[in-house]
Structures are given as C-alpha cells and as structure tokens.
Amino acid sequence: MDLVRLNTASPPSAISRVKKICIQAFSRESVASQISTSPTSFLPSSYAAILDEEVVGYVCLKKYNQAKSENGGECRSAVLHTICVDEVTRGKGIGGAIVLALKELAIKNSLHYLLLAAALGPNQSRLVTFYSRYNFRVIPDTEGASNMGEGLSKKISEEALSGLSALLMLRSGSSIDEVTSTSSAKWMKCRLVSRSPLPVDHSSLFSSQKSSNFGSLHFKLLNGSGLTPELQVGPSCGIAALYMCLSLHSLPSYPVTCDLLSVAISNNLTRDGEFFDVDNLKKLIMVSPVSDKFRKVEVKHFPDLTVIYNIINSNKGCILTPFDVLGNGVTCRSGNSSHWGVVAGYEEGGEKVYVQHSQSLGGFVCEYKELKESNAQLNTCGRKYCDYVEEVGGMNLKGQCIYLYV
Numbered sequence: 093m094d095l096v097r098l099n100t101a102s103p104p105s106a107i108s109r110v111k112k113i114c115i116q117a118f119s120r121e122s123v124a125s126q127i128s129t130s131p132t133s134f135l136p137s138s139y140a141a142i143l144d145e146e147v148v149g150y151v152c153l154k155k156y157n158q159a160k161s162e163n164g165g166e167c168r169s170a171v172l173h174t175i176c177v178d179e180v181t182r183g184k185g186i187g188g189a190i191v192l193a194l195k196e197l198a199i200k201n202s203l204h205y206l207l208l209a210a211a212l213g214p215n216q217s218r219l220v221t222f223y224s225r226y227n228f229r230v231i232p233d234t235e236g237a238s239n240m241g242e243g244l245s246k247k248i249s250e251e252a253l254s255g256l257s258a259l260l261m262l263r264s265g266s267s268i269d270e271v272t273s274t275s276s277a278k279w280m281k282c283r284l285v286s287r288s289p290l291p292v293d294h295s296s297l298f299s300s301q302k303s304s305n306f307g308s309l310h311f312k313l314l315n316g317s318g319l320t321p322e323l324q325v326g327p328s329c330g331i332a333a334l335y336m337c338l339s340l341h342s343l344p345s346y347p348v349t350c351d352l353l354s355v356a357i358s359n360n361l362t363r364d365g366e367f368f369d370v371d372n373l374k375k376l377i378m379v380s381p382v383s384d385k386f387r388k389v390e391v392k393h394f395p396d397l398t399v400i401y402n403i404i405n406s407n408k409g410c411i412l413t414p415f416d417v418l419g420n421g422v423t424c425r426s427g428n429s430s431h432w433g434v435v436a437g438y439e440e441g442g443e444k445v446y447v448q449h450s451q452s453l454g455g456f457v458c459e460y461k462e463l464k465e466s467n468a469q470l471n472t473c474g475r476k477y478c479d480y481v482e483e484v485g486g487m488n489l490k491g492q493c494i495y496l497y498v
C-alpha cells in the first residue's frame with residue numbers, strides 16, 4: 093500500500109477517481125470538493141491510496157492548533173479529517189493498511205499525535221473498535237471534552253470542525269450540526285512516538301544547564317558527562333528514562349522509528365505510555381529488543397548512597413527511579429505527580445544526587461534524602477489516571493526502583 097500525495101501536477105484521472113470514491117462513501121459532493129492539492133507544506137495534505145497501480149482509497153490530514161508539550165517544545169498534531177475506501181475493495185483490509193501507512197508517514201514528518209472523531213451514530217462503536225486496533229484511544233472525560241490530551245490545544249480549529257462530517261467513513265445520517273458538536277463525538281488520539289527530537293544544539297544546552305545546576309559543587313557522573321538526554325512526548329517518562337540508560341557505556345541509541353511505546357501497548361503493559369507499576373516497566377525491558385543490551389534487570393528497594401556511589405563509579409549500571417516531580421525538581425505529593433528519572437550522578441564529598449529526566453535537558457540536583465522521601469510516598473496518582481490505575485490493579489511504585497546492569 094502506497095500513499096501518493098495529490099498536488100497540482102497529479103494526473104486528472106487520479107483526482108477524478110478520488111472524487112468518485114469520496115462521493116461513494118459520503119453521498120456528498122461537498123466532501124470531494126475539499127480535496128487539498130497544496131504542495132507547499134505537509135499540512136493540510138491529501139493522498140490517494142494506491143494498490144497494484146489502482147486508486148483504492150483516499151485520506152486527508154488537516155492541521156491541528158498547536159500547543160506546548162510537557163517539556164516546553166512544540167507539540168505537532170494533525171486531525172485525520174477524511175478516510176474512505178473504494179466500495180469495490182471494502183472488507184479486504186484496505187482501510188487498516190491506509191491507517192498503518194498514514195501513521196508511518198506522520199512519523200516521518202515529525203508529528204507527535206493523530207486525532208480523529210467518531211461521530212455520534214449507529215457506526216460509532218464499530219469505528220471506535222476499528223481504530224483501537226491501531227493504538228487510537230478514546231480521550232476520557234477526565235481529560236476534558238475538548239482537551240485533546242497532554243500538551244494539545246483546548247480548541248479544535250474551525251477548519252477541522254467544518255470537516256467532521258467526513259470523518260471515519262461516516263454514513264450515520266447525522267446532521268452537520270450534530271456532527272460538529274464535540275459532545276456528539278468520541279474523540280480519539282494516537283500518540284505516534286514517545287520521544288521528541290533533541291534541539292540541534294542539545295549538547296551545548298545540556299552542558300550549560302548541568303553547569304548551572306552544579307554551581308561550585310563537584311559531581312561524579314555516569315559516562316563521565318551524564319547520559320544522553322531524552323525529551324518525552326505524552327506520558328512516557330518511564331520509556332524516556334529507559335532510552336537514556338541506553339546511552340550508558342556507549343550503547344547504541346534505539347531508533348525512534350522502532351518506538352518502545354508500541355511494544356508496551358501491544359504487550360498490554362500500558363495504555364498510553366504510563367507506568368505506575370515497576371514490574372510492568374521491567375517487563376517492557378525484558379520483552380523488547382533492548383533486552384539484550386542489559387546483563388541483568390532487577391526491581392529493588394530504593395538504594396542507599398553507598399549503592400549509588402558503587403554503581404556510578406563502576407559505570408556498568410544505572411538506577412531508574414520514580415518520584416514526584418515539580419517543574420524541574422523533586423517534591424512530595426503522594427504520587428499525584430509521579431514521574432520517572434535516572435540517578436545519573438552524585439556530589440563528591442556530599443549527599444546531593446543528580447537526576448536526569450525527560451521534562452528537562454539538564455535534569456536537577458537535590459539532596460539524596462529528598463529523592464528517597466519522594467520515592468517512599470508514591471501512594472496514589474493524578475486524577476486523570478485514577479480509572480486506569482484502578483483497572484490495572486493499583487499503584488506499585490512506592491519505595492522501589494529498577495536496577496539495570498550492562
């Protein structure tokens with residue numbers, strides 16, 4: 093299955109075929125008239141789905157209002173505005189192949205999320221089930237009816253709303269007013285990656301932020317200068333911390349295109365990247381392609397300072413630890429802002445530790461006892477995750493860490 097972008101140079105026969113498929117699916121010529129052929133930017137964009145040199149489907153992406161992500165960077169998202177399949181080829185897996193090809197295309201163009209709306213009607217349940225197979229999930233009410241999730245804009249663009257009648261092969265007979273009401277739709281999102289590309293000058297930024305953190309103090313660091321930083325997309329702090337550990341001892345970085353998020357979801361270890369159970373994060377390590385990078389993986393109690401000294405001095409292991417985060421620092425909120433990081437250094441001659449995490453390039457310095465106290469009080473979770481945590485059996489972070497040895 094290939095997706096070929098439509099533009100002003102596309103063969104008239106291809107454009108005509110796509111319009112016919114749209115009219116078949118929606119019984120509205122107005123949908124076909126919305127085909128974008130702009131060649132100037134990735135969004136908006138329209139594609140013909142090609143199989144065996146025949147046009148068998150059509151898909152359109154529209155720009156979504158941008159916002160800041162958890163780490164302050166740009167959150168790049170798009171709305172899956174229209175997708176339809178030639179009626180002759182329906183029921184042969186073409187729709188699923190289009191979704192998979194579209195996700196691959198979106199990742200190559202550095203998108204973080206795809207959004208769509210299953211409009212109210214008799215087909216809504218079937219459509220939700222269909223897209224759930226491809227890691228789209230319904231945005232729960234706890235995230236807000238119009239809040240499209242972590243770091244995304246709170247208001248759908250007028251352009252996207254105007255096209256909701258064309259979403260998800262809709263043939264439910266709903267009126268335009270019903271379809272364009274967010275209360276009449278189940279919004280879904282698919283997070284494409286768990287990590288964000290680092291700034292071009294990340295090495296110098298990393299060094300300057302570390303220096304600012306350390307001041308006149310002297311620190312012993314993993315790898316001599318710290319781990320390669322990672323910036324998360326969505327609730328992926330545990331996965332991002334694991335990626336950081338892969339830079340230990342010159343281990344090769346794991347490619348973005350082989351994202352650990354999809355491995356975790358497919359093995360039912362997480363819903364959307366969250367890890368409120370140390371055992372599940374350990375299981376991800378063991379079932380993923382990174383398992384052979386580590387000689388031993390253990391869940392243990394929070395370490396004392398002597399253990400931290402020994403592991404960092406040997407440079408043959410690291411400690412993944414959960415704690416409550418506040419900005420770029422540690423706090424105690426009973427687990428309501430639980431987060432994952434890596435103990436990446438210690439103060440020589442003192443009791444401070446250096447923690448790298450995925451909401452800051454430079455990490456933070458804190459007293460050892462502050463990090464230990466935060467880890468020891470992880471009793472609950474943030475409100476929007478309560479249903480999920482209850483569903484999987486509760487929190488299992490308190491007083492525990494994951495030790496990785498290379």
